[in-house]
Amino acid sequence: MNRILIFFGGCSTEYGVSLQSAHAVLTHLDRSRFEPLLVGITQSGGWLYYTGAPDAIPADRWQGTECVPCTLVLSRGVSHLLLLDGSGTQLSFDAAFPVLHGKNGEDGTLQGLLELAGIPVIGCGALSSALCMDKDRAHKLAALAGVKVPRSVVFRRSAGMDEIKAAAAKLGYPIFVKPVRAGSSFGITRVTGPEGLPGAAAAAFANDRELLLEEAIPGFEVGCAVLGTDELTVGAVDEIELSQGFFDFEEKYTLKTSAIHCPARIHPLKAAEIQAVAKAIYRALDCKDFARVDLFLTPEGEIVFNEVNTIPGFTAHSRYPNMMKAAGLDFTTLITRIIEAEVGV
Template identity: 35%
Template sequence: MKINLYVLYGGKSVEHEVSLRTALTVLRAVDRRKFDVYPIYITQDGLWCGTGVQELPPGSMEELVLVPEENTVPHSIGAALLKLFLVEGKKVALPLLHGSNGEDGTVQGFMELLNIAYVGNGVLSSALTLDKAVTKQLIEQAGIRQTEHVSFRIHEWREKNGLLLEEMMSRIGFPCYVKPASLGSSIGISRCEDLARLLAGIETAFRYDDKLVVEKEVAGREIQVAVMGNERPLASFPGEFIHRSRFFDFESKYEDKELVMSVPAELPPGVSDRIRRNAVDAYQALCCSGLARVDFFLDGEGELYLNEINALPGFTATSMYPVMWERTNGTTYAELIEKLIDYAFTRHADKQGIQYTR
């Protein structure tokens, strides 16, 4: 009997378009001999839309943009629950929602309340990994090296920007990066080489979040590792994007036609193993399960610095995560999706044994 697979994509997030790109690739790869696929599109206003089983893979991204029948979020969610989630049989959700209102534990909590298995990280690890400032605190406690950084909220900036600037000048200096604490895909991030650019970067970052992180630039290479699993996670061979830009921004990631993947990345002896060990350590320190991509900086002296953990890495045609697994152990795109679904069912089954009464 086929498994009912609910693919959630879109979302109330500035990464809405990235989610659509991921969903298009995933929906084209799912084996419909094994799964009845139910696409659920969430608009940028938060409305849920579903039209039932998708018999054939979508031909374009435009086909994924569904028109909601309900005009309020509660009514749209209620309609989706009644029409889609009440279908008989084994169920699993595949959230492909990048950024806020999807990658931050909110949808994961909803799936927990519905008692439906779902792919990827749980409520806690989703919330922790999306918040770069909290991630850095836990990584520091785990003893994993990372770049020098400062984090503050918008009310702190308004009340004591002079003191915060002094701290940034003494601890960070230039060049540096300003990032919204809870966003991905390089949206809202600025590379700053002087005070004027720093002030402008802070203003930009606060458009997307009420908390930000300012990081010292590490001159070197950015190396990525795919991690997969629950209690005993596995790390792929490290990979690297070869690109022309100094700052790997949104346009570089998704629009650069000359972007090249190097997998496995060419690294000095022993460095690959060290990166893979650190990636698993970071994954476990953040209580991750299912999947994550762990990014590092490698400087010219061979020092390794953890950059960030992405608990829902992209699955587009130019995404590193699936390519790293294919070149590590031959896992195809469709096989990778099924492995992640298996991890979801295993974690869900384990949780059913938890007792909620005395």
Template identity: 65%
Template sequence: MKTILFLFGGCSTEYEVSLQSAHAVLQALDHSRYTPLAVGITREGRWLRYGGPLFHLETGDWEAQPDCVPCALSLDRGDLRLLWLDGSGRSEPFDAAFPVLHGKNGEDGTVQGLLELIGAPIIGCGALSSALCMDKDRSHKLAALAGVRVPRGHLFRRGDDAGEIARAAEALGYPLFVKPVRSGSSFGVSRVAAPEHLAAAAEEAFRHDREILLEEAVPGFEVSCAILGSTALTVGAVAEFQVEGGFIDYGEKYADGGTLRIYCPARIPPEKATEIQETAKRIYRCLDCRVFARVDLFLTPWGELVFNEVNTIPGCTPHSCYPGMMQAIGLDFQTLVSRLVELGVEA
């Protein structure tokens, strides 16, 4: 029986989302085949080996439980062990690692780099693809080289002239979007309808990253593709996102009472769904993704596909979009979790 190291929490604005995903994945894990080794990372960055009841992940008070032990990974390559830092000298071996982390300091290649350094098989994308997919500007550049249309945009760094930002916005035309280059769950993203709101939107985006992207507002709606695999790829049913105002922010994604509506399968012709799936696979491969990821695109009123982003660790609850797209092709959540672990361990 293999032991799987699960990482959850993290120094990210998506900390709570990670707890919900980890709770669901740990519940769905096939315990007849795999032994979980759960490690939570607090908002402050402390690593704690957690052996308590799973419901404390849902309630968010897991780190206050007596079952927490300070811990760290052995950094000797090939020595896959979790070291207890309580003075006992105890350690626990593991066979592979599943980072159930979202956003910065978890989904952006940082944790994946650590795991690659020690030679741990990763259930998910590696360091390079994780970093690229988190970076909206550089992932767009690579997708464009692969022949996929991307939104028109301009990159700016902290300290750049405000006049240049204003002129770039005028050239793109309003409305437009201002985004941190590296951020998840739409944190720091603003839809700007007029020039007088641009400065505040840029300031908000710079709160989340040192680089920001001004991007054209692509007409139409967002579609999404769940992809599973490393060599042979399984693609879920295409999902369609509809929201009032056309902007899916953090509240629309996770808060009750939002206007976001998800249709899976998407309300589009079968041939268009096939085109979306093939385009998503091209993006997945060109960004070096493996095991699983969710590819999001825009579908314009005239049927053109425009790349938006890739989520390398999408939400992993039974009600999240990625499992829903896989459910639509017959992969239930428990089976999906088993396939994810199998793919990561095999790689």
């Protein structure tokens, strides 16, 4: 039996989403093949080895008496968790599975630490994770691979508002103002005129040191789940139907005014084309094990890159497992396939 170190929580605005995802992973983990070793990361960045009930995690009731401060043993070739309770206890494991979203978990920082220690990482590695978190650089690499991307301009905090307004006018309204590095649509604002730019810029800069002005792409968003490293499996293409606004953080996790159709209501040939583009982006950004590729489909049938989520959500509403389910992979089999990519069962 393989022991899998599962990280959850995180020093991130997406802490709560991670709790839901981790609980779903634990609920569907094949316990006859894998033994979970749980490390919760608090919102302040503390690492706690957790031995309590998984059901306490989604309600954020996990921090308590069943927690021990811990850290990784960074010596290469020794995949051990060191308990910081004075006992000197070291717990061995076979691979690490970060079920973390957003900064300090999905952006390559934790992946780099694990790679430094020679620990097998389930999911995308440090380079790929960092690239996919960076919307500007991900778009540039995808464009080099021949994928159509939105027109955009990047600004740092030192930029003046007049400069930002001039670039926005050149792109044409409406536009999206985004932090270059953030997840779950945090800090993103749809702007219809120059009067909305100061507030939108402030929201973006509150989440990152750079902001992205990006043209609004007509049409609707589609997604494709990708599984594997050398041989790739793709899930059914899904479609986001919006009644208003855009697919922001609240909509992603409540679906109050939107609906997700899986499979998407598009021609099978167009779905196959989307899957091919998703695989091309996945390879261009050096993804491995699993990721979700999000794109736009315009009224003219053009496929335009949006972003890659290297640790997509595993919540009740999550698109990645539902796309794979539509392609014939149930949740437990999916998690097993993801883990097997690194532990070689």
